[in-house]
Amino acid sequence: MLPIEQACFWLANLPPHPVHALAGTVRADVAIVGAGLTGLWTALFLKELDPAREVAVVEQGIAAWGASGRNAGMLAETVDHGHAAAIEHFGEAEAARLARLGEKNVAEMIAFLAERGVDCDFEPTGRMMVALTEAQVLEAQRAVETAARLGVHTYAFRDREAVQAEVHSPLYRGAVSVRGGGILDPAKLTDGLRREAERRGVTVYERSPVVAVRTHGSGASVETAGGRIDASRVVLATSAYTHRLLPRVARWFLPLWDYILVSEPLDERQWHAVGWRGRQGISDGRTFFNYYRPTRDGRVLWGTSEAVYYRGDRVGPECEHSEPHYAALRESWRRHFPQLADLRFEYAWGGAICSTTRLTPFFGHAHDGRVLYGLGFTGHGLGTTRIAGRILAHLALERRSDLLDLTLVRRKPFPLPPGPLRGFAVDRVTRDLRRVDEGGAPSVFLRLLDRLGIGFSS
Numbered sequence: 001m002l003p004i005e006q007a008c009f010w011l012a013n014l015p016p017h018p019v020h021a022l023a024g025t026v027r028a029d030v031a032i033v034g035a036g037l038t039g040l041w042t043a044l045f046l047k048e049l050d051p052a053r054e055v056a057v058v059e060q061g062i063a064a065w066g067a068s069g070r071n072a073g074m075l076a077e078t079v080d081h082g083h084a085a086a087i088e089h090f091g092e093a094e095a096a097r098l099a100r101l102g103e104k105n106v107a108e109m110i111a112f113l114a115e116r117g118v119d120c121d122f123e124p125t126g127r128m129m130v131a132l133t134e135a136q137v138l139e140a141q142r143a144v145e146t147a148a149r150l151g152v153h154t155y156a157f158r159d160r161e162a163v164q165a166e167v168h169s170p171l172y173r174g175a176v177s178v179r180g181g182g183i184l185d186p187a188k189l190t191d192g193l194r195r196e197a198e199r200r201g202v203t204v205y206e207r208s209p210v211v212a213v214r215t216h217g218s219g220a221s222v223e224t225a226g227g228r229i230d231a232s233r234v235v236l237a238t239s240a241y242t243h244r245l246l247p248r249v250a251r252w253f254l255p256l257w258d259y260i261l262v263s264e265p266l267d268e269r270q271w272h273a274v275g276w277r278g279r280q281g282i283s284d285g286r287t288f289f290n291y292y293r294p295t296r297d298g299r300v301l302w303g304t305s306e307a308v309y310y311r312g313d314r315v316g317p318e319c320e321h322s323e324p325h326y327a328a329l330r331e332s333w334r335r336h337f338p339q340l341a342d343l344r345f346e347y348a349w350g351g352a353i354c355s356t357t358r359l360t361p362f363f364g365h366a367h368d369g370r371v372l373y374g375l376g377f378t379g380h381g382l383g384t385t386r387i388a389g390r391i392l393a394h395l396a397l398e399r400r401s402d403l404l405d406l407t408l409v410r411r412k413p414f415p416l417p418p419g420p421l422r423g424f425a426v427d428r429v430t431r432d433l434r435r436v437d438e439g440g441a442p443s444v445f446l447r448l449l450d451r452l453g454i455g456f457s458s
């Protein structure tokens with residue numbers, strides 16, 4: 001199996017840049033572990049709040065090596081998994097606030113990228129959630145109504161004829177199309193933020209795995225094999241890897257592995273056979289859904305949220321590929337687009353999603369408040385990590401912000417079971433949810449979790 005830098009379409013096509021590893025002891029006001037979107041947005045907001053602060057970022061791979069460079073690049077404006085989930089978890093008033101916040105965040109992000117010349121092949125295509133069963137058609141109609149109730153008027157229902165005319169899959173029975181957001185190259189985005197952070201004076205150390213975070217004097221330090229940063233505050237922007245540095249945080253999240261294929265480029269005849277002139281990102285209404293989008297050079301990215309939990313919260317290189325998932329992905333492509341059943345897939349890789357029981361991020365601190373963390377974006381971090389970066393920057397500098405009142409900042413999600421029980425619980429929920437995806441009724445167990453407001457998804 002190929003190493004991730006060659007296996008992942010985005011990383012394999014990212015131009016190389018000079019890499020500096022951490023060596024010796026250095027000093028910073030804020031040290032950030034993780035050069036994914038969360039870490040880099042945090043660095044940028046720290047510099048915006050106080051350009052004089054010394055900010056250093058330490059990354060075990062290169063910037064974008066984690067989920068930020070491996071994802072599908074489908075940018076949505078929702079902070080939660082959807083408006084209905086936001087209402088369930090936070091109530092209607094806060095769900096409306098999150099909806100406005102999400103829209104404003106994406107608009108500001110697009111403006112920032114344009115203004116700073118961060119080229120990440122962004123296309124403002126909107127997106128589409130397709131319904132594959134009659135139950136999902138009703139869900140789609142309800143999603144449009146719920147959005148309107150929260151003051152969001154970018155959602156529209158499309159019937160079977162309309163959606164099949166747009167993208168020619170015989171499986172589609174209807175859809176919600178959403179104006180806003182779009183598709184982009186996530187590795188270029190993350191690497192572009194790295195360059196922008198460096199331009200503003202942030203030091204980025206790459207190929208420098210942090211092995212320990214300790215208190216030090218009145219602050220904290222991060223240690224690698226070859227060096228150390230002594231800082232007043234440390235921010236862990238380490239997503240699904242956070243438990244390796246701060247084991248107790250594992251109670252609030254689950255590392256789940258999603259897998260993706262990217263095809264060979266399609267020719268004109270093949271594109272004609274699938275339609276898809278709008279080039280929007282598409283996902284379907286199941287819990288374990290497919291998500292897909294075209295790439296700039298005319299390929300199809302085809303992913304699945306049929307995620308794997310590796311017992312013991314493992315996130316090592318052994319999780320990075322899964323042949324059974326690649327075979328299932330090829331099979332699901334053929335079901336969706338039988339007219340292109342012989343399409344070949346040239347890239348295949350996995351990435352770690354950080355999931356919580358309420359499907360939204362959480363924030364906290366350790367070591368007497370000297371170490372901060374923010375993680376748990378599930379499969380929706382492309383936009384939300386920017387909000388998280390703003391939150392973490394304000395927390396690190398102890399500045400006031402309206403964002404700090406959000407329930408998702410003030411409260412942790414319902415904890416997950418510890419140790420071996422965790423694996424059993426995941427297996428049980430997965431089995432029951434799969435049955436619902438196949439058209440069955442939710443089990444008593446699922447109904448109970450639902451009542452407690454506990455979700456499970458990548």
Ligand SMILES: Cc1cc2nc3c(=O)[nH]c(=O)nc-3n(C[C@H](O)[C@H](O)[C@H](O)COP(=O)(O)OP(=O)(O)OC[C@H]3O[C@@H](n4cnc5c(N)ncnc54)[C@H](O)[C@@H]3O)c2cc1C
Nearest residue numbers: 034036037038060066067068071072074210239351381382
């Ligand atoms: C397959 C897949 C598809 C997805 N599709 C989408 C999508 O289409 N749209 C969307 O909105 N979201 C999507 N997501 C989710 C999105 O990618 C994430 O929510 C987001 O990238 C999280 O960013 P992050 O910076 O918090 O985490 P990461 O990008 O994972 O960054 C964490 C960084 O910390 C580094 N790190 C960890 N431990 C250490 C250590 N000890 N020392 C040094 N560095 C360390 C890692 O190497 C990594 O670079 C997807 C995710 C995956 C995996």
